[in-house]
Amino acid sequence: MKMEYTAAGASMCNTDMEFDRNVPRICGVCGDKATGFHFNAMTCEGCKGFFRRSMKRKAVFSCPFNGDCRITKDNRRHCQSCRLKQCVDIGMMKEFILTDEEVQRKREMIMKRKEEEAVKESQRPKISEEQQKVIDILLEAHRKTFDDTYSDFNQFRPPVRVNENENVYRRFTRSSSVHTQSCSSEESDAFNSSPEPSEFTLAGSLFGDFRSQSSPSENGSTDLTMLPHLADLVSYSIQKVIGFAKMIPGFRDLTAEDQIALLKSSVIEVIMLRSNQSFNLEDMSWTCGSDDYKYKVDDVTQAGHNMELLEPLVKFQVGMKKLCLHEEEHVLLMAICILSPDRPGVQDKPLVEAIQDRLSVVLQTYIMCKHPPPGNRLLYAKMIQKLADLRSLNEEHSKQYRSLSFLPEHSMKLTPLVLEIFGNEIS
Ligand SMILES: [Zn+2]
Numbered sequence: 001m002k003m004e005y006t007a008a009g010a011s012m013c014n015t016d017m018e019f020d021r022n023v024p025r026i027c028g029v030c031g032d033k034a035t036g037f038h039f040n041a042m043t044c045e046g047c048k049g050f051f052r053r054s055m056k057r058k059a060v061f062s063c064p065f066n067g068d069c070r071i072t073k074d075n076r077r078h079c080q081s082c083r084l085k086q087c088v089d090i091g092m093m094k095e096f097i098l099t100d101e102e103v104q105r106k107r108e109m110i111m112k113r114k115e116e117e118a119v120k121e122s123q124r125p126k127i128s129e130e131q132q133k134v135i136d137i138l139l140e141a142h143r144k145t146f147d148d149t150y151s152d153f154n155q156f157r158p159p160v161r162v163n164e165n166e167n168v169y170r171r172f173t174r175s176s177s178v179h180t181q182s183c184s185s186e187e188s189d190a191f192n193s194s195p196e197p198s199e200f201t202l203a204g205s206l207f208g209d210f211r212s213q214s215s216p217s218e219n220g221s222t223d224l225t226m227l228p229h230l231a232d233l234v235s236y237s238i239q240k241v242i243g244f245a246k247m248i249p250g251f252r253d254l255t256a257e258d259q260i261a262l263l264k265s266s267v268i269e270v271i272m273l274r275s276n277q278s279f280n281l282e283d284m285s286w287t288c289g290s291d292d293y294k295y296k297v298d299d300v301t302q303a304g305h306n307m308e309l310l311e312p313l314v315k316f317q318v319g320m321k322k323l324c325l326h327e328e329e330h331v332l333l334m335a336i337c338i339l340s341p342d343r344p345g346v347q348d349k350p351l352v353e354a355i356q357d358r359l360s361v362v363l364q365t366y367i368m369c370k371h372p373p374p375g376n377r378l379l380y381a382k383m384i385q386k387l388a389d390l391r392s393l394n395e396e397h398s399k400q401y402r403s404l405s406f407l408p409e410h411s412m413k414l415t416p417l418v419l420e421i422f423g424n425e426i427s
């Protein structure tokens with residue numbers, strides 16, 4: 001009896017035990033299987049009922065034996081007096097017994113809470129079957145058009161990387177000899193090893209206006225050693241983005257002219273967005289498989305772009321990574337980016353807007369239902385902000401592209417698709 005009392009007493013103090021399925025739950029009165037805390041002590045259903053009935057009747061029992069019967073599951077009916085004494089000993093209190101009125105009130109409370117929960121549940125946003133279908137289609141479209149083995153990259157004209165110091169020297173001395181070598185990672189970490197402001201200025205002054213710095217007569221076209229490879233990469237990516245766009249539900253309902261207008265103005269933004277998948281925060285590079293296809297800021301400057309684009313672009317990539325988007329959110333954002341009604345040349349703005357609105361609702365619903373806190377906090381707003389960032393990146397890219405394609409020896413390194421999409425200054 002003593003041991004049972006202690007066991008029940010201990011479990012009473014530790015309410016967590018009530019939820020711990022590994023701890024045996026034993027009635028502190030009779031040793032039978034307990035069902036939980038009743039009137040302040042761990043007991044079985046039988047002893048719970050016995051205590052309530054006794055208290056309600058204000059019953060007075062007397063022990064037919066010596067007043068110290070050992071209560072067990074089997075003999076608990078034999079001596080009510082000792083059973084009740086045991087109940088009080090393990091801490092059962094009549095104050096815990098509810099009056100009939102209280103029982104009724106409690107029942108009503110439980111009913112009310114259940115109803116409230118049901119209402120809440122019915123009001124909670126749910127991803128409809130149709131919305132889920134949109135998500136599934138976009139996921140499939142993306143997986144079909146984004147090869148994360150990057151195995152096609154070896155079909156591009158190969159990357160040619162020039163040692164940065166050598167490059168600077170060559171540019172300053174206007175030497176016509178070009179030394180090329182394949183890249184090893186230490187050559188091109190000018191950006192990630194906390195660059196000094198002066199380096200930005202240097203890069204800016206070096207590459208900011210290459211039209212005046214690399215005249216055709218001095219072997220200018222070979223300056224941009226990464227241009228052929230990256231032009232092929234961009235051209236390839238354009239094709240993949242077109243393939244993705246065509247699978248966006250609703251996109252094919254647009255006129256051919258509107259499809260082209262949307263793609264022409266958004267494709268560079270989508271390329272920047274999708275490239276986030278290969279962006280690596282550890283070394284601030286786009287890592288597409290082997291070291292040959294690991295692109296750092298310096299590689300892109302060797303394709304004719306400068307820090308005015310690359311600094312905000314890397315910032316954008318870092319910001320995107322930190323959002324930790326689900327793939328569902330990533331593909332929806334790309335689709336929303338493409339279906340922007342305010343792009344130049346779009347005729348049927350209401351239809352584009354309707355398609356974009358539907359995608360935005362899917363994205364918001366998805367975030368509410370599937371993105372757990374704290375990552376979901378303001379996530380939709382942050383994603384829309386990223387679209388605004390992309391607009392200025394797009395603008396800066398166009399500016400730099402115009403300078404780049406101005407020179408025939410540069411534009412001849414591009415591909416017909418790139419020239420068609422981004423424009424050809426010569427023609
Ligand atoms: Zn019992």
Ligand SMILES: [Zn+2]
Nearest residue numbers: 063069079082
């Ligand atoms: Zn007794």
